Amino acid sequence: MKTLxxxxxxxxxxxxxxxxxxPLPGFPHVFLWAWERPENLEFLDPHTTGVAFLARTVCLGxxxxxxxxxxxxxxxxxxxxxMAVVRVEPRDSxxxxxxxxxxxxxxxxxxxxxxxxxxxxxxxxxQRLFYRNLLADLRTRVPQSTPLSMTxxxxxxxxxxxxxxxxxxxxVPMLFRMGPGEHPARTFRPPxxxxxxxxxxxxxxxxxxxAARLYIFNPRPWTAATYRAALREVRQWH
Amino acid sequence: MALRLLIAVLILAVPxxxxxCGPFLPEALxxxxxxxxxxxxxxxxxxxxxxxxxERRYQVIAYRYLSGVxxxxxxxxxxxxxxxxxxxxxxxxxxxxxxxxxxxxxxxDPYRQVKKEGYFDxxxxxxxxxxxxxxxxxxxxxxxxxxxxxxxxxDVVFSNCSQGATIPQPASNPLLRADRAYQIAxxxxxxxxxxxxxxxxxxxxxxxxxxxxxxxxxxxxRCLIRAGNFAEAETELRSVAPASHLLGYVQARLHxxxxxxxxxxxxxxxxxxxxxxxxxxxxxxLFDKDVKPQPNDDLTDWIRSFxxxxxxxxxxxxxxxxxxxxxxxxxxxxxxxxxxxxxxAAAREVKSDSPAYINVNYHxxxxxxxxxxxxxxxxxxxGNMPASARNQFRAERMRLARSFEEFLRYAPRRTVAGAQRxxxxxxxxxxxxxxxxxxxxxxxxxxxxxxxxxxxxxxNVISVRTLLLARAPNFDDVFALLKTPGMxxxxxxxxxxxxxxxxxxxxxRDNWWCIDGPRRDRPFQSQPGSPGAPFLPASARAQAAxxxxxxxxxxxAPDWLAAQTLAFAQAHPQDxxxxxxxxxxxxxxxxxxxxxxxxxxxxxxxxxxHRRYAATDWAAKTPYWFK
Numbered sequence: 001m002k003t004l005x006x007x008x009x010x011x012x013x014x015x016x017x018x019x020x021x022x023p024l025p026g027f028p029h030v031f032l033w034a035w036e037r038p039e040n041l042e043f044l045d046p047h048t049t050g051v052a053f054l055a056r057t058v059c060l061g062x063x064x065x066x067x068x069x070x071x072x073x074x075x076x077x078x079x080x081x082x083m084a085v086v087r088v089e090p091r092d093s094x095x096x097x098x099x100x101x102x103x104x105x106x107x108x109x110x111x112x113x114x115x116x117x118x119x120x121x122x123x124x125x126x127q128r129l130f131y132r133n134l135l136a137d138l139r140t141r142v143p144q145s146t147p148l149s150m151t152x153x154x155x156x157x158x159x160x161x162x163x164x165x166x167x168x169x170x171x172v173p174m175l176f177r178m179g180p181g182e183h184p185a186r187t188f189r190p191p192x193x194x195x196x197x198x199x200x201x202x203x204x205x206x207x208x209x210x211a212a213r214l215y216i217f218n219p220r221p222w223t224a225a226t227y228r229a230a231l232r233e234v235r236q237w238h
Numbered sequence: 239m240a241l242r243l244l245i246a247v248l249i250l251a252v253p254x255x256x257x258x259c260g261p262f263l264p265e266a267l268x269x270x271x272x273x274x275x276x277x278x279x280x281x282x283x284x285x286x287x288x289x290x291x292x293e294r295r296y297q298v299i300a301y302r303y304l305s306g307v308x309x310x311x312x313x314x315x316x317x318x319x320x321x322x323x324x325x326x327x328x329x330x331x332x333x334x335x336x337x338x339x340x341x342x343x344x345x346x347d348p349y350r351q352v353k354k355e356g357y358f359d360x361x362x363x364x365x366x367x368x369x370x371x372x373x374x375x376x377x378x379x380x381x382x383x384x385x386x387x388x389x390x391x392x393d394v395v396f397s398n399c400s401q402g403a404t405i406p407q408p409a410s411n412p413l414l415r416a417d418r419a420y421q422i423a424x425x426x427x428x429x430x431x432x433x434x435x436x437x438x439x440x441x442x443x444x445x446x447x448x449x450x451x452x453x454x455x456x457x458x459x460r461c462l463i464r465a466g467n468f469a470e471a472e473t474e475l476r477s478v479a480p481a482s483h484l485l486g487y488v489q490a491r492l493h494x495x496x497x498x499x500x501x502x503x504x505x506x507x508x509x510x511x512x513x514x515x516x517x518x519x520x521x522x523x524l525f526d527k528d529v530k531p532q533p534n535d536d537l538t539d540w541i542r543s544f545x546x547x548x549x550x551x552x553x554x555x556x557x558x559x560x561x562x563x564x565x566x567x568x569x570x571x572x573x574x575x576x577x578x579x580x581x582x583a584a585a586r587e588v589k590s591d592s593p594a595y596i597n598v599n600y601h602x603x604x605x606x607x608x609x610x611x612x613x614x615x616x617x618x619x620x621g622n623m624p625a626s627a628r629n630q631f632r633a634e635r636m637r638l639a640r641s642f643e644e645f646l647r648y649a650p651r652r653t654v655a656g657a658q659r660x661x662x663x664x665x666x667x668x669x670x671x672x673x674x675x676x677x678x679x680x681x682x683x684x685x686x687x688x689x690x691x692x693x694x695x696x697x698n699v700i701s702v703r704t705l706l707l708a709r710a711p712n713f714d715d716v717f718a719l720l721k722t723p724g725m726x727x728x729x730x731x732x733x734x735x736x737x738x739x740x741x742x743x744x745x746x747r748d749n750w751w752c753i754d755g756p757r758r759d760r761p762f763q764s765q766p767g768s769p770g771a772p773f774l775p776a777s778a779r780a781q782a783a784x785x786x787x788x789x790x791x792x793x794x795a796p797d798w799l800a801a802q803t804l805a806f807a808q809a810h811p812q813d814x815x816x817x818x819x820x821x822x823x824x825x826x827x828x829x830x831x832x833x834x835x836x837x838x839x840x841x842x843x844x845x846x847x848h849r850r851y852a853a854t855d856w857a858a859k860t861p862y863w864f865k
Binding site: 042053055067069070071072073074075076078079080082111112113125155 | 347349351352355356357358359360361362462745
């Protein structure tokens with residue numbers, strides 16, 4: 001009886017526990033990731049779905065920064081919420097000054113129509129301090145009204161929680177393309193990792209993620225059919 | 239159930255493709271799939287063993303050599319990709335920033351975004367030629383004393399590369415009048431005012447005194463292209479620049495099939511240094527768009543066939559009787575095919591100075607009876623050949639091994655990218671893993687035929703296998719294994735584990751061993767296409783099979799380590815190593831590959847540690863168990 005009471009109390013506590021505030025209020029709860037290839041997303045519903053599109057790739061190497069902009073067309077319906085994604089790719093171990101890299105990333109926030117900026121950088125252990133400083137500098141360059149998002153390896157959101165105090169609104173654990181034998185957790189401890197998750201249309205999950213906002217990756221160009229199928233799936237999760 | 243069904247629908251709807259993101263771990267490469275490892279040698283006709291996966295640029299080069307056309311120095315320079323410097327050095331900025339009294343500009347964005355509702359795209363608006371031309375013009379203007387004024391206007395011109403529509407004012411300085419007119423036309427062009435820019439360029443073309451009047455008609459036609467008026471641009475370029483790359487580009491857009499045919503013919507002409515670079519770009523672009531040339535041509539037919547593994551190559555060789563088609567037909571053939579004797583006879587006639595020599599002889603080794611193949615491979619391996627070809631010959635020779643010693647001799651391969659290292663490729667590692675008994679692995683671990691790094695790894699493999707195959711594993715060894723997550727019972731191919739230190743946990747979960755996942759994580763399973771070890775005596779093969787049977791029945795590492803440790807803890811509760819071992823078991827269930835029982839083992843080890851050894855540091859260091 002005691003056990004039952006404790007369980008009931010715990011359940012009540014969980015149900016009454018306030019959900020963390022949405023770090024991206026007013027943003028759709030589903031984003032399609034649109035990578036560097038021609039993408040025609042005119043079929044999507046802009047009221048429910050946003051587009052996080054690769055806007056540029058910032059290459060770091062030899063102590064310098066070079067920017068490769070998106071060179072493939074992206075079509076979307078008017079009114080779509082746009083999030084610019086900047087992929088950061090270090091080419092060697094000589095990283096440039098943080099300010100130079102940060103300025104190159106910040107430029108994507110100025111693209112007309114962009115409401116948020118997402119940084120995609122698989123920083124190694126030795127690059128973490130650079131990444132931390134980069135995000136701090138980036139936060140000062142991008143208007144406060146533009147939320148910063150970052151993609152995260154799931155390990156960053158599990159035991160290895162170095163990202164906890166980064167100046168971003170959310171970290172999006174990527175629950176796909178994981179190592180053999182690895183299965184993503186349903187939820188994560190660091191608050192930054194709780195609100196969003198990245199999934200892929202071609203990788204089944206053992207358990208649906210508990211995150212309220214989902215970023216959906218497609219290794220092929222999006223079609224209306226894959227979009228509808230993905231939405232059906234997501235609706236079952238929430 | 240519905241969730242799984244929908245996931246399955248998604249999987250079926252979307253073909254699996256390459257992953258879109260990292261991490262990208264270093265991979266040992268023994269031959270490259272996208273192109274040859276030594277571009278300069280390849281472009282001099284040392285083709286090695288052509289791969290159907292090579293980029294089309296290399297297929298074209300190979301075809302030229304196989305057809306006897308080859309490349310001259312200027313063609314080589316035009317056709318080979320030039321390495322791009324990491325930091326762009328814009329020649330205009332270099333020249334401009336050197337001018338006295340000018341505030342230096344650090345960078346200039348040449349890309350411009352398309353402004354359109356519901357559309358995002360970026361294009362290269364100001365290309366390298368524009369910056370080179372500006373730098374050369376500055377050099378011409380500098381002696382006139384009007385450089386500062388001209389630079390100020392040029393800054394305005396290039397400010398339009400990335401955004402805006404700012405046009406310089408007409409020049410008051412008569413020395414700059416003609417140059418300023420060109421700057422104004424250029425600024426309109428870069429700010430997407432193509433009609434106005436075209437009119438300006440036409441006016442400049444009519445001004446015989448302007449230094450730009452020669453190029454202006456070409457630029458006026460370029461305005462038509464930017465505005466999407468290809469048909470008019472074609473007519474105009476035919477009269478003002480009939481041999482220009484721009485005309486070729488326009489024709490590729492307007493008449494792709496015909497243009498592709500023209501390009502295919504042009505690409506195999508000798509002495510084509512002035513056109514081959516751009517022709518190859520246009521040809522590849524049309525190929526990528528799956529354009530079918532009208533009419534057919536041999537180059538395109540050959541590339542399509544070769545890239546498709548030699549489809550139709552045997553028939554084409556019979557009618558065309560050329561070396562490229564022999565190479566394609568050999569690639570398409572397998573031992574036992576009816577056509578093999580005919581192809582081998584033709585291949586035997588290929589002379590040692592032919593660019594196809596290594597290639598056709600590789601296929602001869604593949605197709606000849608074993609004794610002949612061995613003799614031929616040994617003869618060729620004694621000579622020179624590209625490193626990737628040598629690796630592939632060694633792989634074939636290893637398949638033909640008559641003894642364990644021969645197998646070991648040809649098992650190592652040399653990496654062809656990055657620092658050269660002698661390692662095992664997947665085929666040799668698979669045989670060592672699956673087909674060689676423990677006693678012979680011991681023999682291999684002392685063989686001078688294997689590289690030091692491989693021998694060192696074998697010693698570790700033997701140690702783990704000995705433990706796993708033992709009837710009653712010794713806890714001393716289990717305890718040591720718990721502390722060395724880099725130890726595993728299978729042989730690595732390539733660079734092996736990312737984390738080299740055996741005692742360190744690998745962040746990519748390559749710790750101990752797994753029982754599912756890709757090959758390196760799924761040891762003791764025969765691989766498709768592996769020849770096994772027919773060179774071993776039957777008794778050794780039987781011993782290897784018996785060992786394999788036991789190894790294949792093993793659970794994943796954390797489960798095995800946990801089972802051993804829990805059993806030992808039960809029998810020896812006072813052993814001082816037990817608390818630490820339980821801590822290590824829980825750690826293994828966190829960082830090792832999990833199986834169906836891993837969570838249960840983790841829980842049991844955690845419970846025992848906290849129940850029986852709660853006061854120890856090991857219990858304090860173990861706050862969680864892992865599902």
